[in-house]
Amino acid sequence: MEVESNLKKVLMNGHFAVTAECGPPKGADPDVIQKKGNILKGYVDSVNVTDNQTGVVRLCSLAACAILKREGLDPVLQMVTRDRNRIALQSDVLGASALGIRNILCLSGDHQSFGNQREAKGVFDIDSIQLIQTVRSMRDEGKVIGGDVLIQPPDLFIGTTENPFADPFQYRVLRLEKKIMAGAEFIQTQCIYNIARFKEWMKQVQDRGIDKKVYILGGITPMKSASMAQYMNTKVAGMDIPDHMIMRMKSVAAKNQREEGIKIAIETIEVLKEIKGIQGIHIMAIEWEEIVPRLVEEAGLYPRPAV
Amino acid sequence: MITAERKPITEIEAMLNPFRRILVVGCGTCVAECAAGGEKEVALLSSALRMDARLKGRKIEVGEVTIDRQCVYEFINELTGFVDHYDAILSLGCGAGVQAVAGLFPKMPVLPGLNTKFIGETKETGLWIENCRACGDCKLGYFAGVCPLTRCAKGLLNGPCGGSKNGVCETNPDTPCAWQMIIDRLEGRGQIDLLQTIFPPVDWSKYEGKGPRKIEREDQRSGS
Structure with missing residues (x-):
């Protein structure tokens, strides 16, 4: 039976897409993935599985995707170039397709110096843009790097990320354009808290007509507490949480901060729905997957379209 | 230049422990520029080794010599004969220098006194950065x-x-x-x-290729 990417179908049919992130456990227990998958099932179109995020050893993304697939979800395989060379990456791309995984997110990955294997050798044989190009060429031309022909090309909907809050700001949109040139079909952005800057970035995206060439999903991470907001802002690479947002979290009693975080997330989703060129959201509820159904419902995005 | 940093003195002393007569060999090129293995550093380290041995009641003899380049045989050759008096060489050259010296004196233990770091530039006095x-x-x-x-x-x-x-x-x-x-x-x-x-x-084949790289120049060989 032909397996298709649910995410691709949702987007191609013009629906506002909802994806969510699922972090694999620091252990070999498949039930953790299954449970997280079942919480998200029906509330999201696809589920991203992180690839040893922040350089911490976890159950591998490919295996976790296979488990989610078995549970009837549409997984998005996150693949970083930090840990594997081009031989391993291309081999995993073929393996993913063979397992019925239909979405891939190409990333360079957090630097190994952040994780629990700080003495590891960072591979970075190719970069994320070269990975996008590689997967695209494997799929569309049936060729691996160097031109060798594949007997059966992989079938994958190709995505990547962009961080509108990183520097140099004036170059971010040009870099996004480069990712599309390489073959990216959907983009999931870094968590959005600084809406003013996000809108400024989207204006550049629209001015260059980029939103017509790629599906853009805005990143949402509900904050659990004011201290999490502060921690993310100072300690997590690539994050931008404006002071007024942190103040707002601090202004409510500790026991009500989760609710405030949820409120902010829903307000942000409402703002994103109104921005031209945004075709969906990507919820990264870090170790808080159980909140996703509520966010989706309260943001008026439930039920998900059957495509 | 190739930059390097001196190993901790305790590590150096542990390596030298089995030997009584030690020749400290400096290199007057890259590692002299980055103040790790030139004549001055050879003198400083040799004094430190002597003083430490005295404090511990050990009898050692430390000789000092600095050659222009430890990675070129014609300069290393200056050590021929001279080294016979010693039990071991402590090289303050980069990794290439240590290996070239060890290659020319295969019977002599040649120990590294430096950790070779990177190809870099002198950004400011006392600051070297990797850029190649x-x-x-x-x-x-x-x-x-x-x-x-x-x-x-x-x-x-x-x-x-x-x-x-x-x-x-x-x-x-x-x-x-x-x-x-x-x-x-x-x-x-x-x-x-x-x-x-x-x-x-x-x-990356130009970097890692089939193992260690080499440059072979017929024009240079025939002329010599």
């Missing part, structure tokens, strides 16, 4: 004279990652983001469009 990985296929012409392979922590060739903030790298606030430098320079020249071409995967 010797990839074997120089791409600096495409990147406004800043090597992203070396100076970007992820070696990215197609623009900055999402961790570039306020001009610095996500891995270390003391490290400037190589991509911020490249973009600033190209923008200053009105050439930012140069970056819109996708740079293909690196040919």
Whole structure:
């Protein structure tokens, strides 16, 4: 039976897409993935599985995707170039397709110096843009790097990320354009808290007509507490949480901060729905997957379209 | 230059422990420039070794010599005969120097006194920065004279990652983001469009090839 990417179908049919992130456990227990998958099932179109995020050893993304697939979800395989060379990456791309995984997110990955294997050798044989190009060429031309022909090309909907809050700001949109040139079909952005800057970035995206060439999903991470907001802002690479947002979290009693975080997330989703060129959201509820159904419902995005 | 740093004295002493007569050999080129293995450092280390041995009641003899280049046989040859008096050589050369000296005196234990670090430039007095990985296929012409392979922590060739903030790298606030430098320079020249071409995967065979690399020049061989 032909397996298709649910995410691709949702987007191609013009629906506002909802994806969510699922972090694999620091252990070999498949039930953790299954449970997280079942919480998200029906509330999201696809589920991203992180690839040893922040350089911490976890159950591998490919295996976790296979488990989610078995549970009837549409997984998005996150693949970083930090840990594997081009031989391993291309081999995993073929393996993913063979397992019925239909979405891939190409990333360079957090630097190994952040994780629990700080003495590891960072591979970075190719970069994320070269990975996008590689997967695209494997799929569309049936060729691996160097031109060798594949007997059966992989079938994958190709995505990547962009961080509108990183520097140099004036170059971010040009870099996004480069990712599309390489073959990216959907983009999931870094968590959005600084809406003013996000809108400024989207204006550049629209001015260059980029939103017509790629599906853009805005990143949402509900904050659990004011201290999490502060921690993310100072300690997590690539994050931008404006002071007024942190103040707002601090202004409510500790026991009500989760609710405030949820409120902010829903307000942000409402703002994103109104921005031209945004075709969906990507919820990264870090170790808080159980909140996703509520966010989706309260943001008026439930039920998900059957495509 | 090839930069290096002296090993901790305790590590050096542990290596030298079995030997009584030690020749400390400096190198007058790269490691002298980065103040790790030149004549001055040879003198300082030798005094430290002597003093420490005296304090511990050990009898040692430490000889000192610095040659122009430890990586070129004609200079290492100056040590011939001279070394016979000693039980071991402590080389303050880079890794290439240690190996060349060891190659010429195969019966003599030749020990490294330095940790070789990188190919770099003297940025300021007392500050050396890494800026060349010797990839074997120089791409600096495409990147406004800043090597992203070396100076970007992820070696990215197609623009900055999402961790570039306020001009610095996500891995270390003391490290400037190589991509911020490249973009600033190209923008200053009105050439930012140069970056819109996708740079293909690196040919690492020029770097790692089939193991250790060599350069063979017939024109140089025949003339000698």
